[in-house]
Amino acid sequence: MNSAGTITGCLTAALACAFLSAPVAEANPVAAQQLPVSVPSIKQWQPGGDGEFALRDGARIVAGGALREPAALLAEDLTRAGRPVSVTSDAAAAGDIVLEENAAAPAPSESYRITSGDRLTITAHDTAGILHGTQTVLQWLRQRTTLPAGTADDWPDYSERGLMLDTGREFLPVDWVEARIRDAAYLRMNLVQLHLSDVQGFRLESRTHPEITSPQHYSAADLREILDYARSYGVEIIPEIDMPGHMNAILAQHPDLVLRPERTTPLDAVQADLVGGSNGGKIDLTDPAAYRLISDILHEFLPQFPGRYWHIGCDEYVSDYSRYPQLADYAVRTYGPGAAPGDVIIGFANWAADIVESFGKTPRVWNDGFDHPGVLSPKPELVVGYWSASAGGLPWLPGGRTPADFAAAGHPLLNAAFTPTYFTTGGPSAALNAPPELLWAWDPGLFVDGQRLPEAERSLLRGSMLFLWCDDPNALSPEQIVAPVRERLPIMAQQLWSGTGGISYPDFRSRTGAVGWP
Structure with a gap:
């Protein structure tokens, strides 16, 4: 077993012990002799x-x-x-x-x-x-x-029950996306998040900046078809155009806006592999032209999505600000004495959130962009997807803001725990994929740092999703992705609707076989 496999095995065993001993939500599964089974089980x-x-x-x-x-x-x-x-x-x-x-x-x-x-x-x-x-x-x-x-x-235990699809890295055809929407709806899930832009592509047809649209993309007609299909089954689409990091496909056409470190380290190549691309994916937030470009993109695409939410991103921008002294200078010039370089991304998130809110939508973000605070605070309206406890390292290591920190500031939370909610198709992170049994042993109240929200703030936890990441777009074809997603999606649906209490995992596997797929 390689070192990554060894880490994964030890981590899985340790987390399984923790999750199996954690309290689980009570369920009232219907006796098999009374009704056919359902997934998730009814209350x-x-x-x-x-x-x-x-x-x-x-x-x-x-x-x-x-x-x-x-x-x-x-x-x-x-x-x-x-x-x-x-x-x-x-x-x-x-x-x-x-x-x-x-x-x-x-x-x-x-x-x-x-x-x-x-x-x-x-x-x-x-x-x-x-x-x-x-x-x-x-x-x-x-x-x-x-x-x-x-x-x-x-009725459901959690208000947000979903599936995220990384079509920014690997283009996922319209009929494939619709089939996954149908799978989610069949399991009484209500959200599908589309990660529409990343290293390998920008997947929307842009009229204001046609240069950023990738050859494989969703036309305006494609997008309307996906949105209409999702609406008919009661599934809300959450669009995500990840900024100010992961903008490789956009910045390939705007190289003058790339944020460049003043010193490089041997870890740059490793980090680039782990996040699926080079450091060229970071836009220079000290340049006013960066805000003009992002504003153009937001103003063009926000009206095209009828849902309540827009995901800004804000993840994996900078972990070592000492390599980017220009951000520290910009923070002081813009936000005053005492400002820290981490205020730059908080300021960006609040600025982008204002645009999102001007269209009547609620902004969403990943949590790790806010691990280096200074004088600014993220707007409490931001819905935080909490995936990593670390300020720049492995997601299970401490160092960043905790879920309780965000809840204390009034942020609604989505539990996006790297383990076990992520499935990665390829690349180094694929070695860390949790087996379905671990997703079954987990419960949605347990965050990646091993903590739970204080009782008074648990109402801020909205739910979770199964997150499909395509770090290596050549590792699995869309057809090959279906099986691992369908293996895990019913488990996530059961966790979020009525919990796993009173049902054994082998019994649940039997139930999923009985209900099949639409």
């Missing part, structure tokens, strides 16, 4: 007598108004699964599936109720809950066409 099931629902030949999905689209999608999915149904707005009859928005339905956001009797009725107080209910029904009816009488009530 509550109350049997309702000796009757049953039977999906008969000629069955219909009854829905009106805004629910006609979810009804049509469910009809397509059931028909494709060999359970042909039609859609109508007529009165429901025995054997029909009914979709109803109802203000008296379970109140938590995304919650839903399924009542099984002579008909099968999905009720929720919002469309998100209806869509989640249709996916549970789809999973059940793919397994069998009869269901016992009773009532299921279901």
Whole structure:
């Protein structure tokens, strides 16, 4: 075993012990003899007598108004699964599936109720809950066409449950992206983050700066198709154009804006390998032209995404500021005496956040850019994806701001713990991929530094994602990536919806096999 493999093995064993001993969320899995299984498992099931629902030949999905689209999608999915149904707005009859928005339905956001009797009725107080209910029904009816009488009530533990796709490094075709959106929706997840720019490419079609658009990119029509598809299944797209680091593809056309160290070290090449590219990916934040370019990009693309969020990035910019004295000089000139070089990226994040907020969106960032504070503080509105405890080293080593530090300042948090939420297709970081069993043993409240938020601030933890990174875009083809993602995505969905308590990992693997994929 090589040294990286040795580190990985020891780390996995140590973390497994920690995670297996950590408290896990309680779940109330439905007994196998009562209902078909679902992934993630539903929260509550109350049997309702000796009757049953039977999906008969000629069955219909009854829905009106805004629910006609979810009804049509469910009809397509059931028909494709060999359970042909039609859609109508007529009165429901025995054997029909009914979709109803109802203000008296379970109140938590995304919650839903399924009542099984002579008909099968999905009720929720919002469309998100209806869509989640249709996916549970789809999973059940793919397994069998009869269901016992009773009532299921279901809701998620965490408000953010998602998948991140690194299409900046490896271009992922439109139909492939849509298939992963569909996978996420099938598991009642609600977010897909698209990492759209990095070392190997800028994947959006730019009119204001056409020189930065890579040959492999999403046209405006492609983007609309992806966004419309995601919306139809209740999945929100979070776009990320990573700045002020990881801008290689952009800066290849603007070499005059590259931040250059005044001294180099032998570690530069190692660092370049670990982050997937040369130090040319850092833009010089002391140059006013850098802000003009970034402003152009933000103003062009922010209106093209209808969701609530925009991810600025702010990761892996500078860890050793002594090599960049120009940043220290700029900080003092711009923010006054006492300012530190780390204030430059905090100032940048706040400046970019103002632009994002001017479009009615909430900015998101990675945590490690804020590990060198001075006189400035990041805006508390920034949603922080916490992936690394270290100020420039391995993500498990201490030295940076803790999750509790961010929570104390009012930041909502996404737990993006490098281990075990990351899967990297190739490159040095691939040796650190956690096995699915470790993701199962983990729980979303445990951050990469081994800490949890104080009880008073745990409401700031929104959830987590499975993060797909393509550090080596030639390591795995898009088709080869599907299997490891599908192995891990159901685990993340279970963790975030109802927890893993009361379910063994072998049992869960059996459940994922039973529900299959849409």
